[in-house]
Amino acid sequence: DMHTRKAILLSCGSFNPPTIAHLRMMELARDHLQSLPSPYTVIEGIFSPVSGSYVHKPLASDHHRLTMLEKAVECSEWLRADDWEQRRGKWSRSREVLHHHRQTARHRFKDSNIDCFMVCGGDLVDSFTRILPDGSSLWAIEDLKTIVEDFGIIVVKRPGSEPSKTLKKIGLSSYKCHSIEENTCPNELSSTLLRAAIAQNKSIKYCTPDGVIDYIHQSGLYKAVNGHKANEENSVINNPRI
């Protein structure tokens, strides 16, 4: 093993707005891969914000969310925001976004073995077994197989939860599934909580990088309008790409 394997990390979502929890997940994932017995070198981490056109809940505009992400990663040497998903002009499955970025990285870094892991929270893995009202599965099993076994996932889980059990339930191998816990900065921060704080004129300083906060204030995002919260969402996972 003269050469360590290389990997890039991908984080998908609304980022409405981005928070330090999103950033922490990437740091944890990188730490984990780089300290495995057969370690990876993580060469970049990509935030891919979903396009609001194809999601059935009100989000700040694509431009706002992309810009906030750019500001969030401004001072990071290895994280970046990417707008391929937004620019596509159509709805994207997670596995397509993974495929695009792995291709691109393999080409750019001239290494056909670069891996691309999806970084996510335990709630996303929980959603793998969800059944819709009409009885169909939220996720297509072949998509899950591709994501979990071909690409690989790094799950930042809540203490006590077991993502590998969920995968086993649906017949997937956990060999490329890494479960990790946030023991340094345990938090329940979420975009939902941040939006609520902004609407109530409460301070969100230190919950997201300063550049994001300045941008939110300058653009008047998430302020309460006539007593109602702007951009309210009803559930954490409303319409994930499947």
Add this chain to the structure above:
Amino acid sequence: YSSARVSIDDRTLATVIFRLGMGGTTKRAILLSCGSFNPPTLAHLRMMELARDHLRSLPCPYTVVEGLFSPVSSTYVHKPLAEDEHRLAMLERATASSGWMRVDEWETRRGEWTRTKEVLRHHRAAARQRWSDDHLDCFLVCGGDLVDSFARLLPDGSRLWAAEDVKAIVEEYGIVVITRDGSSPAATLASFSLSLERAFTVSDRACPNDVSSTRLREALAEGRSIRYCTQDGVVDYILQHGLYGSSKAKAAAAAVAAAGCASTGSVAAAAVAAGAAAKSPPLNGIQSEKTLQNRWLENGDAVP
């Protein structure tokens, strides 16, 4: 702000009426946070923001003009702390992007151990002079663990905190306690039969978290990232100076990378053992001179 419309709610209306009645001025306050800050974390910074938000939104609101971090001097605390200059520098970086918070070195420069009450007294007097305002208040901002420690008894049965100090802090100055999970410091305060007019309890609804200096030190000793657990400038400073075992952990990681896969387990374990700081109870400095003397005597050191 051009496109946002502001609606006047009842509370805003009440505040406007109150301020008109006061001749247009609100009471001024400064906030004081004492501790080791070893290192300063996101939680320390959030505590101040929460305290300020709370005081500004009281029915009789305050204008919070300043927030001060006063690090304890490592000379007078019986546990290993990074040197005063490092902790001051880290706090400077932690507060650099804040328009209202700063670090103060009066406590470190005193050359003797200082009771919390004294730090409050000093800063309130200084602020009253600076703002030419005899009514300016100075609140202590702290976590639930500090309030819990008010009731702590030492092995010899004496109190850790002098009762008159607790009374002064809570009744004369005031205290804003930041808690998790809605735990109630009020019970501890009630046991002292104190007036709680100037005691406030707040929890962080926007960013509930359990980050602590202890967790950060553990992460650093194990070579794990603390990015976003504190301000970037603090992280950079720690890594530049190799504080908290971070240089050993970094060297260990480099050795692992150079050597390949084989010896990962042993090298990393050695780094952890070498860099791990002794765990001590989360007490923000020792509050009674008697305790300090007793602890030094127990350990056979000369009392300064």
